[in-house]
Amino acid sequence: MTITADDLGHAVDELALSGLPVLVHASLRSFGAPLAGGAAALADALLERGCTVLVPAFTEPHFGVAPPPSPSMRPDRNGLDYTRPWPAGPASAPAVYTPGCGLVNDRLGVFPAALLTRPGLRRGGHPLNSFAAVGPLAAELVDGQTPVDVYAPLRALAERNGRSLLIGVGLNRMTALHLAEEQSGRRLFRRWARTADGRTAQVEVGSCSEGFPRLEPRLSACARTTSVGDAVWRSYPVRETLATVVPLLARDPGLTRCSPECAACRDATAGGPLASAPLG
Numbered sequence: 001m002t003i004t005a006d007d008l009g010h011a012v013d014e015l016a017l018s019g020l021p022v023l024v025h026a027s028l029r030s031f032g033a034p035l036a037g038g039a040a041a042l043a044d045a046l047l048e049r050g051c052t053v054l055v056p057a058f059t060e061p062h063f064g065v066a067p068p069p070s071p072s073m074r075p076d077r078n079g080l081d082y083t084r085p086w087p088a089g090p091a092s093a094p095a096v097y098t099p100g101c102g103l104v105n106d107r108l109g110v111f112p113a114a115l116l117t118r119p120g121l122r123r124g125g126h127p128l129n130s131f132a133a134v135g136p137l138a139a140e141l142v143d144g145q146t147p148v149d150v151y152a153p154l155r156a157l158a159e160r161n162g163r164s165l166l167i168g169v170g171l172n173r174m175t176a177l178h179l180a181e182e183q184s185g186r187r188l189f190r191r192w193a194r195t196a197d198g199r200t201a202q203v204e205v206g207s208c209s210e211g212f213p214r215l216e217p218r219l220s221a222c223a224r225t226t227s228v229g230d231a232v233w234r235s236y237p238v239r240e241t242l243a244t245v246v247p248l249l250a251r252d253p254g255l256t257r258c259s260p261e262c263a264a265c266r267d268a269t270a271g272g273p274l275a276s277a278p279l280g
């Protein structure tokens, strides 16, 4: 059996995604059968129905740099052990991120990498956690993103009645829930990247998402579900998702903690980093 463009199109129709901006997290392997046309066919199925396709296009391995020595640039409760050596990034990466760099973290899967090659791509201005989009609302979604406003694209997605679409992956991949963390009052973690003028800047990034599946029973009522091959597709309206999760996290910050040993969850659920030098 092969998954065809028609199969993908039917799923988009069943989830009533036509014309909407959609943040896509997909495992192509989850289909359990060859996908005719690969990642491009999945993007086509959405774009042909007037969707704007938004993806995380993160580049922490390429552009993240070690924390500078100044204590003001090393906030406490930042989900990080400052005594550990900083991992080396890919040697081939340029020193400074640009939206046209074409790079993306392999761990996000093949779909974001495929989207980056499409004509009309817009990509945000965050050196470590950029979002990229193709389609009619691409510029409106990502152009507001800056190193000090990492989740502007997610707010824009919510404002435009957008969906978060999980294809064969769990809630631990749902980036939109990081915005819920921020809106519940958590400060975002600080990391570091080089700027075009050679400085090292503090930028904001998301925390650990491995505990997000614990929100599943709270969100199942607003999800629409279908399947293609072995892959379950779940579509969540982002505005309703935020409206559900933000008050839950405000009341019980530990709800998304993945394990008692996770330092990132420990610091995030305590409220995130303490005072530091200004961002940027």
Ligand SMILES: [Zn+2]
Binding pocket: 208, 209, 210, 211, 257, 258, 259, 262, 263, 264, 265
């Ligand atoms: Zn964790």
